[in-house]
Amino acid sequence: MNELVQNLIKMENHHSLFEDFIKNLSVPVVETFLNKGKINPISFKKSDHILNTKDQSAVAEAFPQSIALSENKILVADSFINVENLRVAVLFSGGPASGGHNIVVGIKKALGEKNTLLGVKAGPKGLLAGDFFELTDELVLQVVNTGGFDLLGSDRTKIKTEEQFEKVKEVVNHYQLDAIIIVGGDDSNTNAAILAEILAPQKVAVIGVPKTIDGDLQLGDLLPISFGFDTATKIYSEMVGNILQDTASSLKYWHFVKIMGRAASHVALETALQTKPAYTIISEEIKEKNKSLQTVVNEIAEVIIKRAGKGINHGLVLIPEGFIEFIPEMRVLLSEMDHTIGHNVDDFSRMDKSQKYQFIIASLNQENISLYKSLPPNIQEMLLLDRDSHGNLPLSQIPTEMLVIEMVSRRISEQKKIIPHLESFKFNTMNHFFGYEGRCGAPTLFDAAYCLNLGLVAGSLALSKYTGYMAALTDLQHGGRIQALPLTGLLNIESRHGKDEFVIEKALVKLDSQAFLFFAERRNIWAESDVFCSPGPRQLLGITAKQVPISVALNSGYSDLSFNLGQDIQLN
Numbered sequence: 001m002n003e004l005v006q007n008l009i010k011m012e013n014h015h016s017l018f019e020d021f022i023k024n025l026s027v028p029v030v031e032t033f034l035n036k037g038k039i040n041p042i043s044f045k046k047s048d049h050i051l052n053t054k055d056q057s058a059v060a061e062a063f064p065q066s067i068a069l070s071e072n073k074i075l076v077a078d079s080f081i082n083v084e085n086l087r088v089a090v091l092f093s094g095g096p097a098s099g100g101h102n103i104v105v106g107i108k109k110a111l112g113e114k115n116t117l118l119g120v121k122a123g124p125k126g127l128l129a130g131d132f133f134e135l136t137d138e139l140v141l142q143v144v145n146t147g148g149f150d151l152l153g154s155d156r157t158k159i160k161t162e163e164q165f166e167k168v169k170e171v172v173n174h175y176q177l178d179a180i181i182i183v184g185g186d187d188s189n190t191n192a193a194i195l196a197e198i199l200a201p202q203k204v205a206v207i208g209v210p211k212t213i214d215g216d217l218q219l220g221d222l223l224p225i226s227f228g229f230d231t232a233t234k235i236y237s238e239m240v241g242n243i244l245q246d247t248a249s250s251l252k253y254w255h256f257v258k259i260m261g262r263a264a265s266h267v268a269l270e271t272a273l274q275t276k277p278a279y280t281i282i283s284e285e286i287k288e289k290n291k292s293l294q295t296v297v298n299e300i301a302e303v304i305i306k307r308a309g310k311g312i313n314h315g316l317v318l319i320p321e322g323f324i325e326f327i328p329e330m331r332v333l334l335s336e337m338d339h340t341i342g343h344n345v346d347d348f349s350r351m352d353k354s355q356k357y358q359f360i361i362a363s364l365n366q367e368n369i370s371l372y373k374s375l376p377p378n379i380q381e382m383l384l385l386d387r388d389s390h391g392n393l394p395l396s397q398i399p400t401e402m403l404v405i406e407m408v409s410r411r412i413s414e415q416k417k418i419i420p421h422l423e424s425f426k427f428n429t430m431n432h433f434f435g436y437e438g439r440c441g442a443p444t445l446f447d448a449a450y451c452l453n454l455g456l457v458a459g460s461l462a463l464s465k466y467t468g469y470m471a472a473l474t475d476l477q478h479g480g481r482i483q484a485l486p487l488t489g490l491l492n493i494e495s496r497h498g499k500d501e502f503v504i505e506k507a508l509v510k511l512d513s514q515a516f517l518f519f520a521e522r523r524n525i526w527a528e529s530d531v532f533c534s535p536g537p538r539q540l541l542g543i544t545a546k547q548v549p550i551s552v553a554l555n556s557g558y559s560d561l562s563f564n565l566g567q568d569i570q571l572n
Contacts, residue, residue: 051489091120093184097228099451106455215266232438241534262322
């Protein structure tokens with residue numbers, strides 16, 4: 001066996017040259033956690049900053065123990081602590097996001113050798129099943145700076161029934177837990193708030209960590225962004241940039257790219273800021289300006305036609321996956337269809353395609369019939385898919401990029417009859433969906449550092465026995481400032497599945513934010529000619545490594561894109 005073959009075999013099981021390199025990469029640690037150059041957990045104290053929402057009176061009634069403990073006051077760093085003999089469990093909840101492993105690394109570093117960290121297998125489902133294992137130094141150090149959630153696994157189980165609450169109490173008692181750390185998005189942190197209230201009598205701390213590649217768990221300067229967003233958008237931006245480079249090379253294709261973001265358009269906005277494509281849909285703008293689907297289609301067609309007039313027969317359109325839900329008329333149509341089908345689930349499921357079509361046409365009002373019939377036939381058919389258990393359409397299965405392509409193509413065909421220079425124009429299209437590609441890549445240096453420090457915050461909160469808080473980190477350009485946000489101060493009441501529920505509200509793109517205003521100011525220039533960027537792959541060394549997302553820099557009022565989260569520390 002020659003040396004090359006031996007080395008190739010050694011690379012198996014996460015030991016490629018790249019993976020071994022990143023595991024030994026130094027990561028910035030906020031100075032607050034460094035005691036003579038070594039990582040040390042910290043205690044906290046309450047600030048005078050109180051977080052409240054519009055539904056605070058209802059929240060106070062439903063979460064009396066949590067609010068009595070936190071007073072809804074933000075916590076700030078205090079001093080170093082030395083705590084022993086605590087048992088802490090950590091779990092991932094929801095879809096993966098890059099940097100999750102460094103959250104675990106940070107928690108482990110905070111707990112040190114004199115406390116026990118347990119990993120929960122397969123998320124909330126594993127918590128209910130009591131499926132735990134000890135996270136040793138050896139296990140944790142194998143995943144430093146790596147992507148994915150495979151150390152623990154994850155799932156989307158919601159813990160919300162009395163039976164489930166009792167099961168959690170049993171598991172907590174069995175494993176003698178002092179704290180549970182839940183790494184997840186808005187729904188998972190809402191679940192953390194509920195569990196904190198449920199477990200308060202047992203003096204078990206429940207702590208949340210803000211995760212989502214969609215970027216819709218953020219709170220201005222208090223929480224500039226969730227982890228995973230930077231890595232995902234840099235991965236998507238690399239791919240979009242590559243395609244843009246191809247469009248200007250082949251000179252004949254329009255690419256329509258659907259990108260992650262069902263509830264908010266942060267990913268689309270950031271990717272647009274990184275790459276400058278010809279047209280980007282921002283769902284929140286559509287809703288705010290009450291645009292119809294045809295209006296959006298006409299705008300895209302107009303950009304394509306204007307570029308064709310200049311001899312530019314190529315370009316790229318960026319589409320958030322959930323934009324169709326933001327179009328007012330489509331929301332009305334989908335709502336009526338969901339309601340109608342939801343009340344006739346059994347009968348509807350037994351119908352063939354033709355019968356389903358006739359049933360819907362007979363059930364809709366005239367305005368919705370007209371809108372439905374205006375959609376391409378394949379989209380009409382997909383809107384007739386069986387609903388989920390709540391009577392809702394599985395929108396993720398609908399290729400919205402194909403809907404846009406077909407409607408834009410139809411519009412251009414109409415315009416060819418009246419615009420001379422379009423006679424010879426060939427509208428050649430390609431469609432893409434960038435989704436899972438962005439969830440588990442090796443984290444950017446920002447996400448690696450952000451997550452390590454969020455893990456240190458979460459671990460320190462667990463050692464200090466603070467419950468009902470979410471770890472947070474701000475002042476990303478100035479060394480980082482440690483905070484913990486009271487989860488009850490983030491809760492609102494929303495109607496979900498026909499009943500009111502406490503939720504952490506999703507943060508949408510604000511049309512008065514500096515990131516959107518810059519985009520709105522520049523997009524016409526991007527539309528008129530090729531001024532795109534191809535930012536290339538994410539970097540871990542060099543000038544582009546220490547960069548925050550452009551939208552975060554703009555919204556935070558930073559002078560440049562650089563971040564400073566403290567002193568570089570070797571973790572392995």
